[in-house]
Amino acid sequence: MDNKVYAIPNVQTPGMPVLIDPQKCIGCNTCVETCQIDVFIPNPVRGRPPIILHPEECWYCGCCATDCPTPGAMQFNWPLPLKPRWRNRETGTVSQVR
């Protein structure tokens, strides 16, 4: 990774429908083929994780993460305004998906 600052357009949001662990992802591209709307493209380097190209088109069906054959390689990531909340009925403590 270099420190160069590139002139790029604003980043699309929400921009991270999934979190990919590059240590675990084997670059099999199952997610690339599973996604019905082509959120991902394969990495030019075979075996590397896919590139999230169209994150703002994601409809959060989750098939990419649930069909990923490598445990822990892909984690679904709700956009900040969509993270569900719940309450412990007894204590009243409210929690939220991280």
Added chain:
Amino acid sequence: MGTWHEYLQSEGMPPEWPYPIKFGEETELDADVLVLGGGIAGCWAAISAARQGAKVVMMEKGDVRRSGAGGPGCDHWCNVPANPLSRVDPDEWAILEMESLGDYSNGIGIEIQCREDFDALLEMEQMGGKIRDTDDEFLGVEGRDDATKFMVSPRYSVDGALAPAKGWGEPGFNPPEKRNNTVLRIWGSTFKPVLKKECLRLGVRILDRTMATCILNEKGRQGARAVGATGINVRTGEFVIVKAGAVIISTAGAGHLWYLDMEHGGYSTMYSRNQSGDGTAMAWRAGAKVTMMEVSSPNRFSGGLKHKWYTGGGDASYENVPLVDANNKRLPAPTQGWTDGGAMFSPQADIIARVREGVKRGEYELPFYADFASMKPEESHATWDLMLTEESTTKIMVQTMEAGGFDKHRDQIMNYTLIEAQPSQQYRDPAGGGGIMTDWDLMTSVDGLFAAGMSTFSPGDHSYAAATGRYAGRKAAVWAKQRGAGEISREQVDAEKERVLAPTKRTGGIEWKELHNGLSRVMQYYAGEFRNERMLDMALEEIGRIEEFAVPQLYALDPHKLMRSLEDLSIIEYAKIVLNAIKERRFTSQKLRIERQDYPENDPEEEKNYLALYQEDGKVCFQRVPIRYWGTMKEQYEAHNPDYTGVYKG
């Protein structure tokens, strides 16, 4: 690394487009039956046509393995009155269903669903889909039949209960011995992969990542027999021409017509961006009749960029979970559970009004919760680990909430229904409304062009799509065999190719998102809650300006953006049909969800009919078609299917 920006930072340059660019190149294929759309209806159509011995080609925008509204899963097989636990007659149930829909839905499709969707379900099991509790995971859950291991769903367990039935919530309401047992719980996330596998096993030629763009009519004449279709590969841009004896449209609705802001395309709708009404627009251009296009309603399920459906945007009362206020006081809202057997909270205006008034008076305090913790453990287990785990797009909710510590026996999911206020009138949903008209063979008014699933002005649920797809496939196969191949017109192909590739000839101008938002703005402004002749004319004029000035500037830098651009053009076509239909309906109608300020008379008797629209030589034509134009459902079904053989024997 993961995003495009991280790649750029890491590599010092953007990635090159990963697929070969083939703009201008074309492939030509032949088929007996061509299926457009590889969702639930499309897969079943392809399978059943192939089982009749037809050579089948299927085009699908995504990958058939998980594409379509039912791709991620489905938790309920609706309207399956032919199942062995049912207490109702399929033909009578179909009539009840039509009555509960105010007679405005596709009676042909519903009769087919009620007659045949149990057969389809058994065939799903043959293919490897899970339809019973074979692992005995849900022993003791209400509705589980220990002999068959089928699990009856609590949904619609009272006759015709699309709305809450009288007496819901009272002790002794909806006792087990009186339930109709017409909905089964299923393991729908297993379905789509096995459908694809079966298509491949049967030799169906699947064109994944290929968007259908145009029905080819014989001699290129609008209204003439369908003899094939064109498509475009959404990764390479290659143009595809398929000649076919029969064509089946099994595409999605137009979920995004009124949705401004495509930056948040999938935020909270029930539909992926791929649902853009392409099939209806194609059928329309081919000269087929469409109907009920005037129908739309505020998006019930948290439309307008609100919270995602089951994660709280809608409400879990849909799945047997009681709703409570901040003090754990039960809300006066029915669940689709055993106790109430009623419809879900969101669409019930009178119940929402009661709750809203209660909140204002301090009777109920916000926020509300879906009270999983108060349910019997086996029932919350079934709701959470079967219904929500298997339902479209909600498996990921179950997984991420559990990873975050949610415990279905201890916790309550926050519900945003009132916090987010009422659905916005201008964020409307055309789904469940209009679509393509068919006869009893599911053939449209264009010879050789069939339709199934969501595109047939239907309720659009999973088993409807499966049953009508399966039916259309076998009818189309027979038709194609009898008629043989037709002649395509190269002139029509060339004109379509030019239309499809036009946005790729430009590198600047208007991009698909801006075009979409321009169109949505027209629909929101002029065809939202309030409509009158002046505004509808303004809408059509404005769309005319969009077509004249904006469309010629539409540009697409790669095949994916080309797909989105072409979807916009479908949506524009769809919008024009909708506006023409609303304009032609000069009355107000609760049943059809039309408000005309200039014509306030409500549902006049003489206008109780279907408004069919079609094009002749490019001119919009109207026709009034009587309610129940399909005749007596039972008689007609039997007359058209004397040789139906039931479950596939292999």
